[in-house]
Amino acid sequence: ARAQAPIVWKMQTVWPAGLAFHRNAEGLAKRIEEMAGGRLKIDVVPAGTVVGAFDVLEAVHKGLVDCAHGWSAYWVGKQPALNFFTSASGGPFGMDNLDYVSWLFYGGGYELYRELYQDVLKMKVHVIPTLVLNTEPLGWFKKPFKTVADLKGAKFRASGLTAEIYKEFGMTVIAMPAGEILPALERGVIDGAEFYSPYLDKELGFQDVAKYYYAPGMHRSTGTLELLVNKEKWDKLPADLKAIVDIASRENLLRGWLEISVQDVQALEELKTKSGVNVMETPREVLIEILKAWDKVHAGYEAKDPFFAKVSKSMKEFSRQIVPFRRDFQASYDICANYYWPKK
Amino acid sequence: MSHELIGFLMLALMLAVIFLGFPISFTLIILAVGFGYWGLGGMVFDLMVMQTYGIMKEEVLAAVPLFILMGHITEEAGLMERLFRAFQHLFASLRGSLYIGTILTATIFAMATGIVGAAVTVLGIMAGQIMIQSRYNARLSAGAITAGGTLGILIPPSVMLVVMGPVLNVSVVKLYAGAFGPGLLLALLYIGYCLFRCLLNPELGPALPPEQRLASKSAVLFELLVGFVPLAVLISGTLGSILFGLATPTEASGIGCLGALILSLCHRRLTVAGLKSAALRTMQTSSMILFLALASNIFGAVFGRLGSAGVMTQTLLGLELSPMLMLILIMVLVFVLGWPFEWPAIVLLFLPILIPVVATLKVDMVWFGILTAVNLQTAYMSPPVAMSAYYLKSVVPDWDLATIFKGMAEFMILQIIGLLIVIFFPPIATWLPSLVK
Amino acid sequence: MRAGARLLQGIDAVSEASGKAVSLLVYPLVAILSIEVFSRYLFRAPTFFAYDLTYMLYGTIFMVGAPYTLLHDGHIRTDVLYHKLPKRWQGAIDAAVYLLLYFPGMFFFLVAGWNYFHDSWVIGERGSLTFWRPPIYPYKAIIPLTALLLLLQGVSQFFKSLATAISGDRPHEP
Numbered sequence: 044a045r046a047q048a049p050i051v052w053k054m055q056t057v058w059p060a061g062l063a064f065h066r067n068a069e070g071l072a073k074r075i076e077e078m079a080g081g082r083l084k085i086d087v088v089p090a091g092t093v094v095g096a097f098d099v100l101e102a103v104h105k106g107l108v109d110c111a112h113g114w115s116a117y118w119v120g121k122q123p124a125l126n127f128f129t130s131a132s133g134g135p136f137g138m139d140n141l142d143y144v145s146w147l148f149y150g151g152g153y154e155l156y157r158e159l160y161q162d163v164l165k166m167k168v169h170v171i172p173t174l175v176l177n178t179e180p181l182g183w184f185k186k187p188f189k190t191v192a193d194l195k196g197a198k199f200r201a202s203g204l205t206a207e208i209y210k211e212f213g214m215t216v217i218a219m220p221a222g223e224i225l226p227a228l229e230r231g232v233i234d235g236a237e238f239y240s241p242y243l244d245k246e247l248g249f250q251d252v253a254k255y256y257y258a259p260g261m262h263r264s265t266g267t268l269e270l271l272v273n274k275e276k277w278d279k280l281p282a283d284l285k286a287i288v289d290i291a292s293r294e295n296l297l298r299g300w301l302e303i304s305v306q307d308v309q310a311l312e313e314l315k316t317k318s319g320v321n322v323m324e325t326p327r328e329v330l331i332e333i334l335k336a337w338d339k340v341h342a343g344y345e346a347k348d349p350f351f352a353k354v355s356k357s358m359k360e361f362s363r364q365i366v367p368f369r370r371d372f373q374a375s376y377d378i379c380a381n382y383y384w385p386k387k
Numbered sequence: 388m389s390h391e392l393i394g395f396l397m398l399a400l401m402l403a404v405i406f407l408g409f410p411i412s413f414t415l416i417i418l419a420v421g422f423g424y425w426g427l428g429g430m431v432f433d434l435m436v437m438q439t440y441g442i443m444k445e446e447v448l449a450a451v452p453l454f455i456l457m458g459h460i461t462e463e464a465g466l467m468e469r470l471f472r473a474f475q476h477l478f479a480s481l482r483g484s485l486y487i488g489t490i491l492t493a494t495i496f497a498m499a500t501g502i503v504g505a506a507v508t509v510l511g512i513m514a515g516q517i518m519i520q521s522r523y524n525a526r527l528s529a530g531a532i533t534a535g536g537t538l539g540i541l542i543p544p545s546v547m548l549v550v551m552g553p554v555l556n557v558s559v560v561k562l563y564a565g566a567f568g569p570g571l572l573l574a575l576l577y578i579g580y581c582l583f584r585c586l587l588n589p590e591l592g593p594a595l596p597p598e599q600r601l602a603s604k605s606a607v608l609f610e611l612l613v614g615f616v617p618l619a620v621l622i623s624g625t626l627g628s629i630l631f632g633l634a635t636p637t638e639a640s641g642i643g644c645l646g647a648l649i650l651s652l653c654h655r656r657l658t659v660a661g662l663k664s665a666a667l668r669t670m671q672t673s674s675m676i677l678f679l680a681l682a683s684n685i686f687g688a689v690f691g692r693l694g695s696a697g698v699m700t701q702t703l704l705g706l707e708l709s710p711m712l713m714l715i716l717i718m719v720l721v722f723v724l725g726w727p728f729e730w731p732a733i734v735l736l737f738l739p740i741l742i743p744v745v746a747t748l749k750v751d752m753v754w755f756g757i758l759t760a761v762n763l764q765t766a767y768m769s770p771p772v773a774m775s776a777y778y779l780k781s782v783v784p785d786w787d788l789a790t791i792f793k794g795m796a797e798f799m800i801l802q803i804i805g806l807l808i809v810i811f812f813p814p815i816a817t818w819l820p821s822l823v824k
Numbered sequence: 825m826r827a828g829a830r831l832l833q834g835i836d837a838v839s840e841a842s843g844k845a846v847s848l849l850v851y852p853l854v855a856i857l858s859i860e861v862f863s864r865y866l867f868r869a870p871t872f873f874a875y876d877l878t879y880m881l882y883g884t885i886f887m888v889g890a891p892y893t894l895l896h897d898g899h900i901r902t903d904v905l906y907h908k909l910p911k912r913w914q915g916a917i918d919a920a921v922y923l924l925l926y927f928p929g930m931f932f933f934l935v936a937g938w939n940y941f942h943d944s945w946v947i948g949e950r951g952s953l954t955f956w957r958p959p960i961y962p963y964k965a966i967i968p969l970t971a972l973l974l975l976l977q978g979v980s981q982f983f984k985s986l987a988t989a990i991s992g993d994r995p996h997e998p
């Protein structure tokens with residue numbers, strides 16, 4: 044029998060071409076093609092090729108592209124609960140990345156994720172979580188600071204409901220896609236910025252403009268990137284290819300996370316030694332203030348938005364069980380870290 | 388027919404249809420929608436709308452109407468004329484003094500803004516009329532204004548370099564540092580060329596007749612003071628606030644308008660009718676520019692979505708040329724793309740496609756970026772989409788487009804000479820960045 | 825005939841009035857940016873509204889200004905050949921392009937723009953860029969509004985071009 048013509052999908056990411064997240068999307072596409080024996084090919088293009096980074100969700104919904112590699116907080120204005128799928132502050136409610144992924148796949152999170160896109164927003168998209176994230180550093184600043192009060196009046200780049208959190212500190216927050224952050228920092232549209240991790244932040248070039256790099260942060264303790272597929276395209280896919288896309292995404296979730304985590308170590312060393320970046324420890328008080336601000340912000344949205352309250356409840360229920368358990372049974376990172384590698 | 392072929396057909400037809408004389412922005416939109424529908428189906432309509440909203444969200448572009456308004460208000464206050472008169476008198480005994488004045492002012496402007504539309508418009512408004520009155524050669528005048536105005540996109544602050552940094556994955560600070568040398572080199576080439584032409588043919592730029600010159604040195608100095616100082620304060624305020632990180636270009640353009648309004652008030656030239664007319668003219672020019680930006684974005688997005696852009700990369704990689712030849716080929720390609728497209732489409736759409744090819748060359752990316760930037764400056768001057776000419780035409784209707792195009796062509800040759808100099812003497816672009824940490 | 829002429833005058837008046845109205849928005853834009861600069865750099869208190877209002881005002885000005893610009897023939901043409909042609913030809917080309925290409929193009933712009941606005945309106949979409957989170961659908965409504973005004977102005981331009989094609993004279997502009 045004659046071989047069938049391969050299915051070809053156009054994918055746009057929300058990242059610039061030079062960024063590790065974009066390469067991750069290309070890696071995912073390659074893996075899917077290999078596993079599918081060439082029956083499904085995905086042509087990956089960077090943000091801005093078809094539409095801007097923040098319009099990617101609508102582009103998938105309308106079928107301008109067949110799929111996307113994205114980050115749900117970019118369209119948080121459509122529905123505040125989108126923020127939960129790029130995690131939330133406080134870990135979220137204390138969860139680390141393992142707990143968070145457990146909530147997604149075994150705690151009802153993924154069902155809510157799909158419900159949000161398909162039923163609440165009526166978007167013709169099928170969502171698949173595709174990369175798990177580490178705790179994001181607080182970010183890059185042009186001047187050092189000590190307390191929350193020092194941050195008052197700063198204009199800062201962050202995405203999603205992080206804006207509302209920092210509003211409590213008297214900061215002004217502007218969301219902008221990865222490719223626009225450095226130019227905005229240089230133009231002075233913003234005074235400071237966060238993106239993801241040493242490796243990616245270095246690729247974006249923050250070290251050329253800001254020399255104070257504060258870690259850890261508490262505004263995004265973990266989270267996931269997402270694969271968005273146009274619903275009609277997804278439904279038409281044969282069952283075995285659907286399974287392949289699912290499995291490849293799950294594998295990418297782990298592989299992409301590990302690859303970037305390893306690169307981060309080397310990148311931070313280079314930032315310190317070659318670029319003269321001052322890596323600063325975020326004052327503990329600031330981290331606690333972020334949690335307090337988040338409590339205010341999410342309480343406000345829970346009162347206003349039933350679906351937000353629903354997701355928040357699910358996440359809290361799950362956290363209530365898993366976080367105390369992990370705290371009591373998982374040896375604290377500090378113990379061994381300080382035993383073998385005491386701080387200098 | 389394959390999608391890619393449809394894209395190339397659209398490109399070819401655009402070059403033809405645009406000469407029918409229908410407004411370019413609508414021609415681009417209509418062709419993109421028509422060919423897009425052929426290749427992509429109904430999704431092209433959504434693509435059109437999303438591209439439109441994309442431009443509507445560009446906070447940076449808010450500086451376009453504001454810098455134009457600043458130009459109109461200073462024009463109504465008669466400040467620019469005074470500056471020109473000052474320059475005119477300063478160089479009065481020289482042939483081609485207005486060319487020197489224009490290009491010097493353009494260079495100063497380039498350091499204040501990165502928005503070519505505003506620079507050419509303001510230069511056109513203030514220098515164009517005086518050049519006509521002084522019986523300057525229209526062709527050389529138009530060339531000096533259009534070419535001088537485009538310096539703004541190269542000399543920092545530059546919106547184009549800011550956009551290019553992340554695309555090439557190099558620091559914008561280094562691109563800024565790299566652009567100063569070539570930018571000043573081009574300004575010198577322009578001035579040298581104009582003086583040389585006037586030396587050969589005094590008719591091109593007559594020296595001011597002695598009876599019109601100011602009698603004393605002190606009168607000239609006074610004129611310079613009165614004409615130059617308020618503007619210098621205004622421009623250095625705008626430039627300074629950007630360079631010292633005190634304000635964004637958009638904020639600076641707003642403050643520039645406020646400053647111009649205050650200056651105009653001081654000169655007792657501020658009237659309600661004047662404000663209304665300045666706003667209306669600002670809107671018409673901005674609408675022309677930004678609607679065209681919107682249209683070329685739609686056109687570019689359809690071209691990219693059809694996959695025609697990807698075909699170009701594959702073809703290039705298949706050629707297996709030596710690095711220098713490949714670099715020159717890429718430069719030629721960027722140059723050619725600059726005719727139908729404006730820089731945003733080239734930087735955002737075509738440059739990412741060329742990056743895999745550039746990566747194989749193993750060249751300094753800052754240097755490559757600067758070469759591309761110098762090259763793209765010509766995109767403003769190459770018809771049919773030659774924004775520099777259109778900005779000028781919209782404020783100096785007396786010069787017909789053919790004359791403007793011919794004038795620009797001469798400066799485009801200087802541009803190519805400048806590009807070659809930077810290719811063969813890389814330190815012009817790489818020395819300053821090497822000092823930046 | 826009379827009613828037709830009055831209709832065209834009415835269309836022109838709409839573009840004229842809407843253009844004049846939005847052109848004045850440039851002064852609030854100056855004011856907002858000035859307030860932002862002073863409160864940000866002097867008082868370390870950036871405003872919550874400047875960023876969103878800046879692009880909203882700028883976008884409204886150039887979009888709603890487009891029909892006015894069309895009325896005043898301000899959208900740039902490649903006039904290298906065009907201006908060498910007889911008036912009659914100019915009118916004929918314009919009329920043909922309006923009828924065959926411009927109207928369908930702008931019609932789809934209107935439909936797709938309306939859908940884009942409508943999708944935003946039904947979910948009560950708010951801004952994703954700042955914590956102000958202003959409702960964003962009124963701004964998206966600018967797209968179908970501009971398309972509608974452009975369609976209307978196109979009708980007027982079409983009949984003027986047609987008249988030029990027939991009489992060889994360009995009708996008097998307002």
Ligand code: NA
Pocket residue numbers: 496497498499500501502538539540541542543544545
């Ligand atoms: Na500049």
Ligand code: NA
Pocket residue numbers: 725726727728729765766767768769770771772773774
């Ligand atoms: Na061009």
